[in-house]
Amino acid sequence: MPNWYGEFDSTPANIVADLKARILNSTNWANISGGSGNVMSATTVDGAQMVVDLADAGATSRQIQMGIYRTYTAGAGTDKLTRYLCWHTITGSTADLLHATLSVGQDHLFFYIEGPRGGEPNADDATWGSARQCFFIGRLVPYFTGEPNPVVVSLANNVSLSSQSQPLVYVSRNRANTSSWVPARMGTLTIPNAQTNAPWFSANRIAAGDSNTYLWPYVVIEEAAGLRGRLAKAFFAGLWAPGSAIGTPQDFPPQVYQRLVYNAENYIIVLPHRCTTTTFQSRSAFGWADNSSTGEPGMASPAIAVPTQ
């Protein structure tokens, strides 16, 4: 099948193999390193190559290290970007229980990995569990002609063992087609807010005007060239803030796990982040939703819609 979505448990010792097996559930992806190699690749409808080496370095008890390449042929990659995904603030064990969710298709790869939950062995916090960080690579739909099509965007943690994901995304080629992996930011429709402690809330995405559910696009804005386009296969579905104040302003929690059909393709709404303490924030370019101050750390996250079968 082209699109595949699933939730599964793993361990640090098995996570690379488990991710690989799930990615290959999509008929658009292949193991281009062959055999026991871990270099996974697909070509977008625009002809861009997405390449992810799941084991740029061996997985540890705390993280995986990935190599992202703009192109990859004959066993060698070009223009490498190194990214990490970390689930522990403690050392933990390679036998720890990990909880993962993965969505994959011709134009994207998304997954998150969460460390042991509350009550499970080696959880960062016995009550609130461990961190959840996400990785995404996918097609960018350009807004202008003359783009050096195709381009792809990726985002994840750019620092080894870091507790915070980076707010930037990286576009595989700049608009002038002279540089690779140029930094960009993502914008979407949400509450205008530049105040640290302002109440933040979600808007109702069900329009009474036509009874339809609306998602917002993630618009990619390159730092040098400005507006470039939008993500093809991930959409903003609101902010998840269970610890927020009751009543004013009114909050409309996203319908997490809801299945939606958009452009004849099925989507599911997921929460890509989770953190357990103030040192492990719920941040990525998908959104910053820092831990609640009301005694429920780590439960805040942006909600995003990604493809499912």
Place this chain on the structure above:
Amino acid sequence: MTSFTYMKVFTGQNGTSPQTLNLNPIPPNALALIAMGFPSVGPSVTGIAVATAGATGTFIRLNSMNGGGRTGELWLGYNFVGYPSSFVVTWSGGGSCQINETYLIADADLTVAPNVNAATPTAGTSTTLNSGSVTPVLGDLLIAFGIWASATGSSARVSTGNIFAPSTLNEHNANVTNVSMLAGPANVAVASSLQWTIPSVAWLGMALSLTFAAPPAPVPAFVYKGRDTAIADAGTVP
């Protein structure tokens, strides 16, 4: 297999019938667990109703127990439409009630009632309150519910089988009745129970597993484009 995610544990409240609960708006993909404890044998919850204008939802009694001068009831709310945030609980038999509320979100069809598998409630007076054991189906939601005749909370909780997630602990008290509830997903189909450590007082406990229907078919969605004249978005809605 159904997945469950923590949403919100409320601080609970106490009062006489009817009691209005003003809580966070609850989305359609969430379920509400309402645990109640009475300091006497005899009161019976007659219903929980949505009080938010234009919103609806369904509440059912999952199980009840009484003994040792206490009554406990556990209710489930599901099939929420219109983000309700206000609910009214009514009961017969008078007296005050300690009400604890917890929201969870589920990857399931919450428009229909789940199958309920409940262990026979247990009673005792020792310092370890046991919920009794229930064997879930893979993907069930497990719930452990206990009340005891003291305002003192539990000092420790130990799961057997599956883990009743500590982040879902909802424990509050009033009228010398402590009400405690935890939930968690059934990742393995093995007998599961929870043991609380409490003062040596009369107590009641029970465990349940709920089997929910598979997620419903996807519903249409549209992407609102901030730049709907661009070539890339031509032909999309609106």
